[in-house]
Amino acid sequence: MENLILYGVTLLLLVLSFLKDGGKTKNALKKAWKSFYNILPEFLGVIMLVGLLLAVLNPDVISRIIGAESGWLGVVLSAIVGAVTLIPGFVAFPTAAMLLKNGAGYMQIGAFVSTLMMVGVITAPVEIKYFGKRLTVLRNTFAFLFSFLVAYIIGKAVGGA
Amino acid sequence: MKPLLKRFGFLIAAIAAVAAITLFDASLGFKAVNIAGFSLKEMLLVLPPVFVLMGLLDVWVPKEIMIRYMGEGSGVKGIALAILLGSAAAGPLYGAFPVAAVFMRKEVKFTNILIFIGAWSTTKIPMFVFEMSALGTAFAVTRLLVDIPGIIIIAYALAALIPKEEIKALYKNAENL
Numbered sequence: 601m602e603n604l605i606l607y608g609v610t611l612l613l614l615v616l617s618f619l620k621d622g623g624k625t626k627n628a629l630k631k632a633w634k635s636f637y638n639i640l641p642e643f644l645g646v647i648m649l650v651g652l653l654l655a656v657l658n659p660d661v662i663s664r665i666i667g668a669e670s671g672w673l674g675v676v677l678s679a680i681v682g683a684v685t686l687i688p689g690f691v692a693f694p695t696a697a698m699l700l701k702n703g704a705g706y707m708q709i710g711a712f713v714s715t716l717m718m719v720g721v722i723t724a725p726v727e728i729k730y731f732g733k734r735l736t737v738l739r740n741t742f743a744f745l746f747s748f749l750v751a752y753i754i755g756k757a758v759g760g761a
Numbered sequence: 762m763k764p765l766l767k768r769f770g771f772l773i774a775a776i777a778a779v780a781a782i783t784l785f786d787a788s789l790g791f792k793a794v795n796i797a798g799f800s801l802k803e804m805l806l807v808l809p810p811v812f813v814l815m816g817l818l819d820v821w822v823p824k825e826i827m828i829r830y831m832g833e834g835s836g837v838k839g840i841a842l843a844i845l846l847g848s849a850a851a852g853p854l855y856g857a858f859p860v861a862a863v864f865m866r867k868e869v870k871f872t873n874i875l876i877f878i879g880a881w882s883t884t885k886i887p888m889f890v891f892e893m894s895a896l897g898t899a900f901a902v903t904r905l906l907v908d909i910p911g912i913i914i915i916a917y918a919l920a921a922l923i924p925k926e927e928i929k930a931l932y933k934n935a936e937n938l
Binding site: 603605606607609610613614617624625627628629630631632633635636638639641642643644645646647648649650651652654655656686688689693694696697700706709710713714717718720723725726727729730731732734735738739742743746749750753754757758 | 858883
C-alpha cells in the first residue's frame with residue numbers, strides 16, 4: 601500500500617515534469633541513476649549482511665534473549681539486537697507484539713523497537729558514504745544511548761513497572 | 762572512477778562472509794541467502810522511486826527556496842519542515858541518506874538535515890499507525906512524544922560536536938554523490 605502510493609506519486613510527478621520540460625526531466629533521471637549507481641555496491645553488501653544476521657537472529661532466538669524477567673540485562677541485549685538487525689516495520693511490530701504476548705517486558709520491547717529504527721550497525725557503510733565515519737559513529741552512539749531513555753519511559757508509562 | 766577494490770571491497774567481504782558460513786553450516790548459509798534475496802526485493806521496490814523523486818527535487822526546486830525554508834536562519838519553520846518531511850517518508854532509513862545528499866547540495870542547514878534523518882528513522886507516519894495497532898496506542902504515543910525532542914536534541918548535539926570544516930567537507934562531498 602505504502603509502496604503503491606510512493607510509485608503513484610513518483611509517476612505523477614515524473615509525467616508532470618516531462619510535460620513541462622523534457623530536458624530537465626532527463627537530467628533528473630540521469631542524476632537519479634548516478635546516485636543509485638554510486639551507492640549500489642554498499643547496498644548489496646548491506647543486504648548480504650542482513651541475510652546473515654537474520655538467519656542467526658530469528659524470532660526464536662530473539663524471544664529467548666528478551667524473555668520475561670530479563671531485567672536491565674534484557675534491556676541492554678534487546679537494544680543490541682535492535683541495533684544490529686534491520687527488519688522492515690511490517691515484520692518488526694508484529695514480532696514485537698508476539699514477544700510481548702510471550703512475556704517480554706515493555707521496557708525490553710521499547711529498547712528493541714527504538715534501536716531497531718534509530719540505530720543501523722549494518723547500514724553504517726551506506727551512512728558513512730554520505731556522512732563520514734565520525735558523524736556516523738556519533739549519531740548511532742547517541743541514538744543507542746537515547747533508546748535506553750525511551751525504554752525507561754515506556755516501561756514506566758506503559759508497563760507501569 | 763574509483764578503483765574497483767574500493768568500490769566493491771565491502772560487497773566482496775560480505776559475500777565472502779556468507780560463503781564461509783555456508784561452508785561451515787550449509788542450511789544456515791542458504792537461509793541467509795534466502796533472506797538476503799527477500800531484502801533485495803524490498804530494496805529494489807523502494808529505492809527506485811526514492812532516487813527518482815530525489816532527482817526531480819534536485820532539478821526542479823531551486824536552491825534559494827530550500828535555503829529560505831530549511832537553510833540557515835529558517836528557525837522553527839525549518840525544524841518543523843524537517844520533521845514533517847522525514848515523517849512523511851516511506852521506506853527504511855537507508856533511503857534517507859541519498860535525500861540528505863540532495864539537501865546538502867541545496868544548502869539546507871546541517872541540524873535540519875540531522876533532524877530529517879532522525880524523523881525518517883523513527884517518527885514515520887505510516888509506521889506509527891502500524892505501531893499503534895500492533896503494540897497499542899500508549900506505547901506508540903509515548904515513544905513519539907519522547908522521540909521528537911530527542912531527535913532535535915541529538916541533532917544539535919551532533920552539530921556542536923562535529924568541526925565546522927568537516928561539515929563543509931561533507932557538503933562538498935555531496936556534490937559528487
